[in-house]
Amino acid sequence: MFSETKSLGPAWVKEFLLRQESFWDVNDTGMGSWIWRKLLKLRPVARHFIRMEIHNSQTVRFWTDIWHPLGRLIDITGAVGTQKLGVQRSTRVFEVWDGINWNFRRCRDRQLCNMIQQIEQHHLDFDLSTPDVVLWKNSSSDYREWFSAVDTWHLIRHTRPTQEWSKVIWFPQGVPRFSFITWLAVKNRLSTGDRMRTWGHTQGCIFCGEPNETRDHLFFACPYTFTVWIEVVGTLLGRDPDPYWENTLDHLTHHRFDFLTSILIRLVFQVTIYMVWRERNDRKHMKNPRQASQLAKVIDKPVRNRITSTKYTQKPRLRGLLQLWFTAHM
Structure with a gap:
């Protein structure tokens, strides 16, 4: 021009x-x-x-x-x-x-x-x-x-200090759609029941009936989602899973995992948040509910697909990625 x-x-x-x-x-x-x-x-x-x-x-x-x-x-x-x-x-x-x-x-x-x-x-x-x-x-x-x-x-752009939790969201092996929903969850921007209440709409937890549906309840204070989280995370955390959101995010942010474990733990964390949120919306729109074990299998598939798509067998730093995933769920 x-x-x-x-x-x-x-x-x-x-x-x-x-x-x-x-x-x-x-x-x-x-x-x-x-x-x-x-x-x-x-x-x-x-x-x-x-x-x-x-x-x-x-x-x-x-x-x-x-x-x-x-x-x-x-x-x-x-x-x-x-x-x-x-x-x-x-x-x-x-x-x-x-x-x-x-x-x-x-x-x-x-x-x-x-x-x-x-x-x-x-x-x-x-x-x-x-x-x-x-x-x-x-x-x-x-x-x-x-x-x-x-x-x-x-x-x-308006530059701001880097948040410590950003490394939990953005990493090379991540999947954009999973990362985005997790980012919204961390920022507490998902349209959960407590946020919808300000719009004049009452929404309790669809999974367990808790009247006050919050971000912290969904991930993973709810008995249903906590059961899913226990099953999919396996032994990757290096300790027993915690139902409290702040404790889980703090552990993922500050604990020093080895390289392969850090990839898997962030990936399964993001896929779990994404799939739990999708299951919640599916139930809200009258679709057939899944049992916790069924949802865990649904989460397992995209994790393994992403591991395979990294071509881990051709990259020395990623070798053993799929084996570690299976080992964590034995």
């Missing part, structure tokens, strides 16, 4: 959506895709990341493009600046700059005079043989000719 690329996508956007207007000024007319309308809404954010580097000055718009450290000049002067300087809003830089001098209408406005002075003091590498370049912000002070999703994410 900013460079003179001949790619089909940008060319189509310029022809049918921008229609000779600047990306910063075009109105959202409802045309274009959902992504296009999202891009328009993100313009206030994007302004902090894009900068134009002038060489032949043929494509950069004087007023609306971000080529000067001051930012968009039209935002400084307002629409009246175009009249006072005699420079139209759509004017390109080459129309008011010949590579040496700037051609502005004389003006007595102090703000405009200060702006003109800063424009004249700003050094530009004029070169008719080199096209103008679009730069993208990759760090607090570094602009480059390519876009990096990782660098941009780090610039816009």
Whole structure:
């Protein structure tokens, strides 16, 4: 949208959506895709990341493009600046700059005079043989000719201290759908009965009839889910399973398991939370309930499937993974 690329996508956007207007000024007319309308809404954010580097000055718009450290000049002067300087809003830089001098209408406005002075003091590498370049912000002070999703994410995100329990959720052998539900459970964001009560809906534990269904009750203070947890975790914990959520999470977070055990214990923990939550929702929607031993078998299958998919026999560090799983359940 900013460079003179001949790619089909940008060319189509310029022809049918921008229609000779600047990306910063075009109105959202409802045309274009959902992504296009999202891009328009993100313009206030994007302004902090894009900068134009002038060489032949043929494509950069004087007023609306971000080529000067001051930012968009039209935002400084307002629409009246175009009249006072005699420079139209759509004017390109080459129309008011010949590579040496700037051609502005004389003006007595102090703000405009200060702006003109800063424009004249700003050094530009004029070169008719080199096209103008679009730069993208990759760090607090570094602009480059390519876009990096990782660098941009780090610039816009709000960083917070790493939670100790994060290693229980995110690990290379994890499965995203299991990790996500476990993350919601750790954050206590699953729609359990105590949370649904704030929406005017009463929901007790479907498994045992406990009037107050909470995250801590489901995992694993409930007799049904605790029975499942005992069966699927086997001897991996190195101690007897604990029905209390905080104790279980604290043990998984701080206890020093060996490498293979740490993989299995996190995997079975996540699969159990996922399957218990799915069983709870299935029963809520009148599907046939499973006994604890049946649900344990359901949990065992994706664990073994994930172990197999790691190709553990070809990786020295993972050899013995499946054998350890079977040994823990003898």
